[in-house]
Amino acid sequence: MISRRYFLGGAVGLGSLAVLPAGAATRPRDAWLAAIGDSPAVRSVGAACLRCGVVEADRQVLLRSLMTALATLAPQEADPAAIRAALGALRRSDFAAGEVVNVDGWILARSEARAYAFAALSAPLA
Amino acid sequence: MLVDTDALEDDSAIEADVCIVGAGPAGLTVAKELAAGGVRVAVLESGGDGVEPEVSALADGEIDGIAVQPLEATRVRALGGTSNVWTGQCRMLDEEDFLPRAWVPDSGWPFRRSELEPYYAKAHRIIRFRPVDYDMAKWSARLGQPCLRPSEKIAFHRVSLCKPVNFWSDYALDLKAARNVTVVTHATVLAIRLTEDEGAVVRLDVGNLRGKRLTARARHYVLACGGLDNARLLLLSDDVQACGVGNRHDVVGRFFMEHPRFISGTLLLAGLGLPARGLYSEYYLGEGQAIRGDLGIVPEVRERERIANVAGRLEAAGKEEYVGGARAAVRLFRHLRQRRLPHDLGDTLWQIITDADEVAAAAYRRFASDQNVSTFTVTTLIEQAPNRESRLTLCERTDAFGQRRPRLVWRFCELDRRTAFRAVELLAQAVGAADIGRIRLEVASEQVFPPSTEWGHHHMGTTRMSDDPRTGVVDRDAKVHGIANLFIAGASVFPTSGSAPPTLTVVALAARLADHLRRRLAAL
Numbered sequence: 001m002i003s004r005r006y007f008l009g010g011a012v013g014l015g016s017l018a019v020l021p022a023g024a025a026t027r028p029r030d031a032w033l034a035a036i037g038d039s040p041a042v043r044s045v046g047a048a049c050l051r052c053g054v055v056e057a058d059r060q061v062l063l064r065s066l067m068t069a070l071a072t073l074a075p076q077e078a079d080p081a082a083i084r085a086a087l088g089a090l091r092r093s094d095f096a097a098g099e100v101v102n103v104d105g106w107i108l109a110r111s112e113a114r115a116y117a118f119a120a121l122s123a124p125l126a
Numbered sequence: 127m128l129v130d131t132d133a134l135e136d137d138s139a140i141e142a143d144v145c146i147v148g149a150g151p152a153g154l155t156v157a158k159e160l161a162a163g164g165v166r167v168a169v170l171e172s173g174g175d176g177v178e179p180e181v182s183a184l185a186d187g188e189i190d191g192i193a194v195q196p197l198e199a200t201r202v203r204a205l206g207g208t209s210n211v212w213t214g215q216c217r218m219l220d221e222e223d224f225l226p227r228a229w230v231p232d233s234g235w236p237f238r239r240s241e242l243e244p245y246y247a248k249a250h251r252i253i254r255f256r257p258v259d260y261d262m263a264k265w266s267a268r269l270g271q272p273c274l275r276p277s278e279k280i281a282f283h284r285v286s287l288c289k290p291v292n293f294w295s296d297y298a299l300d301l302k303a304a305r306n307v308t309v310v311t312h313a314t315v316l317a318i319r320l321t322e323d324e325g326a327v328v329r330l331d332v333g334n335l336r337g338k339r340l341t342a343r344a345r346h347y348v349l350a351c352g353g354l355d356n357a358r359l360l361l362l363s364d365d366v367q368a369c370g371v372g373n374r375h376d377v378v379g380r381f382f383m384e385h386p387r388f389i390s391g392t393l394l395l396a397g398l399g400l401p402a403r404g405l406y407s408e409y410y411l412g413e414g415q416a417i418r419g420d421l422g423i424v425p426e427v428r429e430r431e432r433i434a435n436v437a438g439r440l441e442a443a444g445k446e447e448y449v450g451g452a453r454a455a456v457r458l459f460r461h462l463r464q465r466r467l468p469h470d471l472g473d474t475l476w477q478i479i480t481d482a483d484e485v486a487a488a489a490y491r492r493f494a495s496d497q498n499v500s501t502f503t504v505t506t507l508i509e510q511a512p513n514r515e516s517r518l519t520l521c522e523r524t525d526a527f528g529q530r531r532p533r534l535v536w537r538f539c540e541l542d543r544r545t546a547f548r549a550v551e552l553l554a555q556a557v558g559a560a561d562i563g564r565i566r567l568e569v570a571s572e573q574v575f576p577p578s579t580e581w582g583h584h585h586m587g588t589t590r591m592s593d594d595p596r597t598g599v600v601d602r603d604a605k606v607h608g609i610a611n612l613f614i615a616g617a618s619v620f621p622t623s624g625s626a627p628p629t630l631t632v633v634a635l636a637a638r639l640a641d642h643l644r645r646r647l648a649a650l
């Protein structure tokens with residue numbers, strides 16, 4: 001069960017941009033993780049998404065499907081702020097289109113569930 | 127004039143142009159409107175001035191369905207009817223509620239909302255709402271209170287105006303002095319007697335609990351006994367038409383609808399949250415009036431999803447129900463806001479005094495919760511779809527008059543369950559799409575209504591309106607099909623209920639019926 005506190009810090013709080021370690025911004029994985037939020041709250045929500053089986057349990061597949069969905073984003077985009085803005089738009093349009101999943105009763109956009117799951121499966125930023 | 131049956135001779139006959147059965151909001155509105163036009167009116171009311179246990183017990187019966195309160199606890203038999211205890215929330219039905227919807231069988235009214243609009247305006251005046259404004263954005267700006275901005279593609283705001291007026295003491299008291307009106311208390315109508323050809327009502331049989339028997343004769347008769355007793359009285363009157371008056375097509379009592387409501391979700395807000403006692407609770411405006419905002423699902427989405435109408439209520443989580451003395455204190459407070467005292471003032475004060483700890487604790491909680499909160503409980507109230515199998519019948523048990531008691535078979539259909547479940551998911555989408563927050567569902571599946579389900583005390587549909595006698599008990603003028611001079615006022619005539627509390631529409635329909643009767647009398 002996702003705790004409400006974690007949920008506030010994760011999904012609803014939508015985290016804050018994690019600070020990227022020097023030189024890391026060139027790695028897409030780190031840029032994405034920084035954009036999604038590299039925090040225990042986000043990971044906890046991501047773990048719940050995986051446990052409920054509503055998203056793919058594979059980091060590469062998750063990242064690829066997010067990247068594909070964000071067609072407006074340049075494939076090599078490494079600016080966390082730009083990725084985050086694009087993810088926000090995707091999340092909102094998922095909700096509007098009914099592209100949602102049920103995670104322990106919480107209704108989440110499919111793309112945000114994927115993003116949290118991706119964070120949960122990724123090693124923390126150094 | 128106000129007279130009690132005790133003061134009348136046994137076997138005496140009450141005579142009038144129009145005889146109205148029941149002195150609740152429906153009956154009193156018809157009476158007042160007709161009285162103003164000089165029509166001779168008799169109002170027969172089962173109760174007296176205030177609640178009496180032996181009279182209340184006449185309304186008791188059986189319920190087969192979700193366990194809610196006993197039937198007698200959901201209606202008041204006294205002058206003013208159930209407006210002695212209602213919470214006064216009012217809203218007009220939506221325009222779409224009047225139209226047939228392909229995915230809601232038997233839905234729609236015989237006319238559009240435009241037909242009722244002048245009468246809605248009158249109903250607002252009768253309840254003395256000022257200002258009449260259903261626009262949440264305007265209220266938000268006017269009061270400087272924040273409101274949510276859910277995705278407009280999915281959800282929208284509804285505003286209810288709240289003013290728990292007592293239709294007897296606040297509205298119809300001047301009938302006491304009207305020469306052309308006789309309000310008779312402790313006058314329970316026991317049967318409707320028809321002419322031999324069954325085409326008209328010839329008289330009503332009336333009794334009181336002390337054994338007195340009377341009759342009432344009029345040119346026109348109006349049943350205004352409430353959403354259950356209108357049908358019960360028709361069914362009880364079975365001496366000429368064996369299945370009850372107006373029941374040739376077995377529609378009387380069927381299509382019972384309520385507004386089931388239950389906790390369906392928890393809303394967790396992003397950002398700063400909202401005031402706990404803001405526009406989504408009853409926000410007090412002064413002069414006994416309050417407003418409350420709910421969320422609805424836009425008609426196009428309801429059509430696409432094939433669900434009925436709904437209202438989503440938000441309440442600051444952790445705000446506890448008032449119990450014991452605290453509940454009594456809230457009631458007293460509401461009455462005082464209306465500048466009146468409850469009819470059971472002694473009991474109320476006693477409850478408050480003997481439960482002072484709870485009163486103090488509740489007052490503290492209320493005070494302490496006057497701050498921003500980010501967690502709200504979502505309560506969904508659904509429009510119950512018209513359903514033949516949801517019905518009022520008579521049971522074998524009898525009341526103090528020896529009359530068969532009502533038995534309510536309250537049933538839900540698959541559409542009700544789908545609406546209940548899907549509505550909160552859609553609200554979750556609406557808040558998510560606007561990045562307001564997230565909703566956690568508290569309903570597990572479409573199969574059952576949750577144990578927290580309550581009803582709204584809104585009894586509708588049991589003498590529904592339709593131009594076709596095979597699908598309705600009354601026609602578009604609220605006249606019983608096949609009976610020339612029998613009319614029905616109240617929510618029992620609603621063929622479709624929408625998600626709005628019924629009384630504003632009941633009052634509007636009653637005012638419309640009064641106009642119709644006045645025209646008929648003038649044509650005689």
Ligand SMILES: Cc1cc2nc3c(=O)[nH]c(=O)nc-3n(C[C@H](O)[C@H](O)[C@H](O)COP(=O)(O)OP(=O)(O)OC[C@H]3O[C@@H](n4cnc5c(N)ncnc54)[C@H](O)[C@@H]3O)c2cc1C
Pocket residue numbers: 147148149150151152153170171172173199200201202203204205206207208209211212213214215216313314315316350351352353355359582583584585615616617627628629630632
């Ligand atoms: C706790 C509670 C809260 C409510 N809150 C709201 C709300 O916020 N908004 C809303 O719109 N609605 C609300 N309602 C419902 C509202 O009270 C009813 O819609 C309204 O009272 C219906 O008016 P009526 O005149 O048709 O029936 P009633 O008010 O029930 O009046 C019927 C009258 O007929 C009399 N009667 C019955 N049988 C006979 C008989 N055989 N002979 C003679 N007289 C008879 C009764 O004694 C009674 O006085 C609430 C109800 C309850 C119980």
